[in-house]
Amino acid sequence: MQLSHNEENNFSLTRFESMLKTNDVLFFDSNEFENIIHHYLENGKIALAKKAVKLGLAQHPTSTNLKLFKVEILVFEDKLDLADGLLNELQGLEASNEEVYIQKAQILSKRDNHQAAIHALEMALEITLDEADVHSLIGMEYLFLEDFENAKYSFMKCLEADEEDYSALYNAMYCFDFLDQKNEAIEYLNMYLNKNPYCEVAWHQVGKQYFDLKDYEKALTAFDFAIISDDYFIGAYLEKGKVLEKLGRYNEAIENYRITLELDDPTSFAYLRIGKCFEKLGADKLALDNFKKTVHEDPLLDKGWIAITDFYIKKRNYQKALYYINKAINIDEENVLYWKRYAKINNRLNFYEEAEQGYKKSLELGNYELETWIKRCDILIDLGEFETAIQNLMQAMEFYPETAEIEYRLAGLFFSLNEGEKAYFHLKNGLKLDAEYYIIIEELFPTIFRRKSVKEIINSYVKTS
Template identity: 60%
Template sequence: MHFDLNGDEGLSIKKFELMLKSNEVGFFDSGEFEEIIEHYLDEGKMVLARKAISLGISQHPSSANLKLFKAEMYIFDDQFSQAEEVLNELFELEPQNAEVYIQKANIFSKTERHDKAIHLLKIALDLTLDQADVYNLIGMEFLFIEDYSNAKVNFMKCLELDDTDYSALYNIIYCFDFLQEHQQAIDFLNLFLNKNPYSEVAWHQVGKQYFDIKMYEKSLAAFEFAIISDDHFVGAYLEKGKVLEKLGRYNEAIENYQITLKLDDPTSFAYLRLGKCFEKLGVDEKAIHYFKETVKEDPLLDKGWLAIVNFYTQRLDFQKALTYIEKATEVDSDNALYWTKYASINRRLNFIEEAEYGFRKAIELGNYELSTWIDRCDLLLFLGELDTAIVNVENGLEFYPQEAGLLYRIAGLYLKSGDLIKGKFHLQNALKNNAEYKTILEELFPNEYLLLDVQKLLNN
């Protein structure tokens, strides 16, 4: 069957794809090419978008919009010099074309010259009919340079022009949050709600602001208004549940979390909060059920695994706690939290070598908490690995050079290993730092504590 590619029947995109399959060349007006290109860009089909741009320009070499698409594609491919050539040509033809300035600003933005991008976008403001989008772009440039005050101002101007642009609203609140201006955010949102009383997004955001400043009753009311505005708004039910938890109303919180399971696909967050609520109510069977559902839904969520482990630890069932922390380390062996928990449980079970290994792994993965260095030191001391213990404490002292707990331990370790000079040197430092902590030496190194040289230092 022969298709008339130049006919009017059929959609432009179907005609274009048929043309590509048949290797025939059909004619499209420039508007059709723009429609085709936008479709492929929206779909992320860059190869087809490039073909449409190339053919479009060959048929309409004077089309400014098609050339802008070409420049945009060059920018997408990080071919900035080629993009600038196209844009410079367009500027000569249409110096008042706002899109030329916007795309030039895009190049400056991608090459981290944000001040220049802002300058060009401000010029574009005077030339465009769509100022809301340009204000939004200016706001993003200010975000890139972490100028949150100016970013906020421009996103506000965007929202004034287009109160349906919720991305601008979210960005405004992000700026308020970063500046820790919670009350100002609430005032702004209330003004917005005066004009848009059924904006579920604004109610949701004002509820989060009240939550952050611990005004839980007002937060709860805001989330209830968000649900009235949209009774399928899953996020509002989740946030309402969090507030109810803070107020100790666990049964009501459970109701809201369970609603989210009916409205949408289950989330690990909802399962976790359900588990926590049932645990607070003392319903252990349901608590552990939902904790296990949490890690089934999202095996990489450490809060889920730790909830299970803590559940069994608090009930002194260390063997089950160990089983689940081992499963957690199998899922994510690079999580330092898992290894510190693994170490502490093994220590409770008197598995000293395994406990030391857990602390060592935690340190390797960047856990430099004081307790980790101290706990590992004491385990190494118990195992008789004095040299390794010394290295461990010296590394800890790099982070906590004035910590008496480490200073007395390094002194005791050198004394125990027979290096009296280094032992006395570190003991002097420890005593100068905090003489009251000398009991550490007496408890961990009782034999060394009784040495004559040590007693002289202690008595002085």
């Protein structure tokens, strides 16, 4: 009985692994060794692939293909000089073997000599029967060089040779996106779809281009065609849901997100979007249920915890909001927006020291909005930390010079520290910038506002302005 190709491969693998266990030496023809090595490399079993290469070359010392496998392993192990030496020998023996040039390109690429790698691949292109793979490798080298125009061209050439190479299609779209050529991308995809009208990947990409262009109706049509082409295409249902949200069709969006939950394992993203849709529909309980399913599905998804935080902020339940914002910060403590929420929530709960730390952290992370400096200052004033408040405002002045809100606060703070000269200087600056803003002194420093000298200065500017 004749064995199938897979059965032969399995038989060879079983014999080879048996030989390794027993230390018996069995004979394999070179094709068998090639299949064994290929299997191990495909499955990331490098040590076994090396053993197979060594034993293979012992039995077939002139086999070019086995030597090329040895080169591949040497490249993988970053033994580039050894690999290069062996390739030079092989090139002298088999100058018409495309794999020699492909491996040469791999070495050159690892050495960051991408232009030379492209040249080697172009030589391979002249002799190969598999143009698609070589064009794809050339495209990747152009990506390393950030030459997106030539990379795009290479991936398009790859698709001419193999229309079903979807990784090349994705890479071509990446180039179109980077070059901000959305209309050109749509034109290319339409040309591709004329030849492959039921290609769900291409329809999906058309939809994404229209979505970025905010042409939601056309995006919706494209995602519908993607689903017609493959009604198990989860990505198309998710993208369609996002479009329906933009169109305010929340119930339909929920329906599409729910389909993805039925087709595969539930995803935190789908639950999060369903929750957002219910929130827009005013179905608060269903929204919260789905937000909780989001974090149950992926406890490390900070966006899920933030969704629950924002839910409770809207409900003015700041105690619960504080619990959930802490969850988000524990996952991503470098996120400025989370620290701003943390500060706002603590401020609402009258936890002023924690609120001040939240604003301070926001500033440390680069959030230099005037509002952040001002809110931190006002809390420091409430805490009686006048000198720290002044330092805070002096830093703010570097970003916002000649700002009345800062000048009046500095005036009040210097008055509080009995530094009259500085206080009057900043008070006059504030009045010159915006006389009506003197109310800041009245609200934050009422005792100082009642001083006769302060009132006289304010009145002199208010009456003349």
